Amino acid sequence: MQKYLIKDLASYEGQELTLLGWASNKRESKGLVFVVLRDGTGWCQCVISQDTVGEALFEEARKITLEASVSLTGLVVKDERQMGGFELQVNALEIIGESLDYPIAKKEHGVDFLMDKRHLWLRSQRQWAIMRIRNKIIFSIHEFFQSKGFVQMDAPLFTGNACEGTSNLFETDFYGDPAYLSQSGQLYGEAMAMTLGKIYTFGPTFRAEKSKTRRHLSEFWMIEPEMAFYDIFDNMDLIEDFLRSVVTAVLDSCEKELAIIGRDTEILKNIIKPFPRLTYDEAVRIIKGEQDVNGQNSIVSLENELKAVQERIGLVQAEIAEREAKIKTPGMKKGEIGFNQAQIDKLKQELSDLQEQERNIPQWLNSARNFEYGNDLGGSDETVITRLFDVPIMVYNWPHEVKAFYLKRDPENSKFARGVDVLAPEGYGEIVGGGERETNEQLLIEKINEHQLPMEAFEWYLDLRRYGTVPHAGFGLGLERLVTWLCKLPHVRESIPFPRMYGRLLP
RNA sequence: UCCUUCUUAGCUCAGCUGGUUAGAGCACAUGACUGUUAAUCAUGGGGUCCCUGGUUCGAGCCCAGGAGAGGGAGCCA
Numbered sequence: 001m002q003k004y005l006i007k008d009l010a011s012y013e014g015q016e017l018t019l020l021g022w023a024s025n026k027r028e029s030k031g032l033v034f035v036v037l038r039d040g041t042g043w044c045q046c047v048i049s050q051d052t053v054g055e056a057l058f059e060e061a062r063k064i065t066l067e068a069s070v071s072l073t074g075l076v077v078k079d080e081r082q083m084g085g086f087e088l089q090v091n092a093l094e095i096i097g098e099s100l101d102y103p104i105a106k107k108e109h110g111v112d113f114l115m116d117k118r119h120l121w122l123r124s125q126r127q128w129a130i131m132r133i134r135n136k137i138i139f140s141i142h143e144f145f146q147s148k149g150f151v152q153m154d155a156p157l158f159t160g161n162a163c164e165g166t167s168n169l170f171e172t173d174f175y176g177d178p179a180y181l182s183q184s185g186q187l188y189g190e191a192m193a194m195t196l197g198k199i200y201t202f203g204p205t206f207r208a209e210k211s212k213t214r215r216h217l218s219e220f221w222m223i224e225p226e227m228a229f230y231d232i233f234d235n236m237d238l239i240e241d242f243l244r245s246v247v248t249a250v251l252d253s254c255e256k257e258l259a260i261i262g263r264d265t266e267i268l269k270n271i272i273k274p275f276p277r278l279t280y281d282e283a284v285r286i287i288k289g290e291q292d293v294n295g296q297n298s299i300v301s302l303e304n305e306l307k308a309v310q311e312r313i314g315l316v317q318a319e320i321a322e323r324e325a326k327i328k329t330p331g332m333k334k335g336e337i338g339f340n341q342a343q344i345d346k347l348k349q350e351l352s353d354l355q356e357q358e359r360n361i362p363q364w365l366n367s368a369r370n371f372e373y374g375n376d377l378g379g380s381d382e383t384v385i386t387r388l389f390d391v392p393i394m395v396y397n398w399p400h401e402v403k404a405f406y407l408k409r410d411p412e413n414s415k416f417a418r419g420v421d422v423l424a425p426e427g428y429g430e431i432v433g434g435g436e437r438e439t440n441e442q443l444l445i446e447k448i449n450e451h452q453l454p455m456e457a458f459e460w461y462l463d464l465r466r467y468g469t470v471p472h473a474g475f476g477l478g479l480e481r482l483v484t485w486l487c488k489l490p491h492v493r494e495s496i497p498f499p500r501m502y503g504r505l506l507p
Numbered sequence: 508u509c510c511u512u513c514u515u516a517g518c519u520c521a522g523c524u525g526g527u528u529a530g531a532g533c534a535c536a537u538g539a540c541u542g543u544u545a546a547u548c549a550u551g552g553g554g555u556c557c558c559u560g561g562u563u564c565g566a567g568c569c570c571a572g573g574a575g576a577g578g579g580a581g582c583c584a
Contacts, residue, residue: 031541047542066534081544105518105534106545112576113518168582184584209582210508222584324521327531334532335546341532342545345519352512356578359511363579378580421584433584478584492584503576 006042009076009086018073019044019088020096022123023064025106033061037072037088043125045079046072046088053091061093067123068099108345111491118498119507129257130494133250134483136257138202140249141223141479144242145200150225153192153199155185157206160457168209170218181206184476187406187461189226190437193472194464200225210502213379214491215429217480219500226474232408232418232436235473236394239422239432240275242477243392247271250486263488267426270390279397280416286388287368287381293388298368302384306361309354316351320344376402377421382429389425396420396435405447406461408436420475424485431482434475441465 004017021039028034031050036043048061064070074090104120114121121127145152158172158179169180185201192199205222227238247268250258258265278286285291289299323340326332364380371381377395386393397410400417407417422432438444441462448458483495493499498507 025544027543029540029543029547032543034543036544045544049541051541081542083544101517101535103517103534107533108519110519110577115576205584207583211580211582212577213579216583220584333546334548337546338532339546341520344521345532348520352577356512360579363510367580376582379583380580430584476584481584 002039006037006039006044006084008041009044009084012076013078013086014076016073016075016091018071019046020071021069023066023068023070023099024123024125026064026066028062031058033058033064035061035064035070035072037070038123038125038128040128042084044084044086044088045082046074046090048072048090048093052089053093057093060095061090063098064093064095065099066102067120069096070094071096107342108349111493115493115499115504116507122497126261127494129254129260130483130487130489131497132257133254133261133487134479134495136250136254137246137479137483137486140246141202141242141477143249144245145198145225148198150198150200151196152202153189153196154203155182155188155192155201155224157182157203168207170206170208183207184222185224186226186474186476189224189474190406190461190472191464193226193228193474194468194470197229198225198227212502215379215481215484217492217496217499217501220492220496221479222476223479224474224476226472228470228472230436230473231471232396232420232473235434235436235475236277236396236420239394239420239434239475243275243422243432244271246482247486258487261487263486267390268486270425271392273391275392275394275422276389277394277396280395280399281397283377283385283395284371284373287377287385288371289368296388298384298388299365301387302361302365302368305387306358306365309357309361313351313354313358316347316354320347320351323347374399374401379429382423383427386423386425386429387427391425392431393423393425394420395423403435405451405453406437406444408438409440409443418473422475424481426485426488428481428485430478431485432475432477434473436471436473439465439469439471441469 002020004012004019006019006021019037019039021037023035024038024043025036026034033048035046035048037046048058050058053061071094072088072090073092074088077087077089078085079087102120103117104114104124122131142152158174159182160179169183172179172181183205185203189199189201201224203221204219206219208218209216225238227234230238248271251265251268282291286293287298289297323344327337327340364384367378367380368384396419397416398419399415400407400409403417403419407419410416410418417435419433419435421430423429424431438447444462444465448455480492480495484492487495489495493501
């Protein structure tokens with residue numbers, strides 16, 4: 001049915017063909033209708049002239065509304081002014097499905113409204129670009145692991161026991177018994193690595209955290225590789241290769257998509273540089289401002305940022321006032337009023353974001369200054385430290401008390417566990433958590449008791465130590481957090497087609 | 508669970524120390540305009556000011572309670 005795609009128009013210059021798609025925009029003037037058609041592969045302006053199509057079809061063209069589906073037949077003509085470089089000069093058309101009062105207008109909208117209309121919001125150019133980048137990321141993840149001899153092997157989604165406490169698990173009914181939706185496939189990954197050597201899981205993960213932040217989802221996709229005969233340093237090498245490979249793939253093949261969302265790719269190109277590897281001790285000193293990074297101090301740079309935010313607030317407020325006064329001057333043209341009003345709307349949006357930051361930064365400063373050695377890094381601490389770097393950083397050797405029970409105790413210093421977190425730059429924070437696994441059965445049993453976990457549920461896991469245990473390591477990558485960082489999105493909710501988060505189950 | 512900001516037209520927002528009939532822009536409808544790219548012009552329709560109760564001669568505005576949303580903390584990928 002659909003023979004020609006907008007992305008291929010260049011090879012049909014001068015020919016007549018039929019495009020099928022949706023009207024993403026329409027402009028009208030006497031005797032002319034301009035329809036911007038999108039077909040999922042691109043956008044193309046189609047011109048419908050009354051002289052060419054005649055009275056009856058022209059009347060039909062005027063009835064095309066935003067997001068109506070249409071079939072347009074015409075001549076492919078080169079036109080430098082158009083975004084795809086081509087336009088269609090229509091000589092026949094048909095409305096396939098009408099669209100009355102399409103709710104998403106060509107203007108700024110609030111998040112709540114857009115989330116309620118997520119099924120339609122996905123049609124916008126920006127969301128189209130994000131979803132294509134997400135797809136590329138997923139594809140290149142498989143490509144990377146498959147090319148290195150990893151086998152994809154998935155963990156179950158129903159689990160019979162709470163592996164890391166029940167408070168953040170979704171409970172379901174499994175033939176009359178309680179079952180929980182998986183919050184990690186990691187333990188199963190270890191079992192699978194003992195049979196195939198190097199494996200990775202790629203599936204959904206569920207966490208019932210009542211978190212309302214820009215980094216949290218209740219349902220997200222996680223990639224969890226697990227490798228036999230790997231120590232924490234092999235693991236860090238792999239993480240670095242892996243992230244570099246994915247980012248490079250996106251830079252190489254998503255140029256158009258990155259341009260659409262306005263992503264500054266210079267920062268992403270730094271991915272070729274080695275990732276700094278900091279021990280927990282170093283990370284803490286940096287956060288507290290006791291150690292500088294590249295001549296930058298965390299506390300000072302955060303204070304400067306606060307000042308910059310406050311200055312910007314002043315500027316934005318002044319501009320809003322100026323434009324509001326302008327609108328009120330008598331005799332101003334209607335079009336100019338509309339334009340200024342649109343600018344004011346944008347500025348107000350920016351202002352409320354800035355004011356949010358103005359409230360948050362002092363809290364973060366406080367938390368950085370008063371950071372207590374031995375604690376886990378909080379969201380704000382991650383933000384503080386990653387702002388000082390332009391590549392992802394790896395923090396390893398954590399106090400064992402704050403990390404999961406299955407992490408290997410550092411043989412050189414038993415205070416530490418061999419866990420590693422990867423923090424994305426530009427303030428994005430944790431995207432990967434992983435480490436080398438404990439192989440000593442006795443230490444594991446102690447830890448399971450310490451965490452007050454039900455021993456019988458871990459008998460199978462302990463078997464992995466009883467029958468030919470080997471050094472092994474792995475990590476978990478949150479897909480949505482990676483997409484969010486690569487696209488520099490303000491919130492993870494835009495990185496997945498239909499986000500599930502606290503307070504959001506529809507659409 | 509805690510802290511914080513918010514809720515006025517389909518959408519984005521004004522609405523001054525409480526005072527007649529609540530406004531703008533966009534969108535929509537009708538008409539005018541033969542090349543527009545969120546900027547043409549005119550006219551028009553459109554409101555349970557989140558809900559409940561209170562104070563007051565009078566509440567969109569003040570007070571109390573509730574609901575919903577945004578951001579942050581905790582927790583995490």
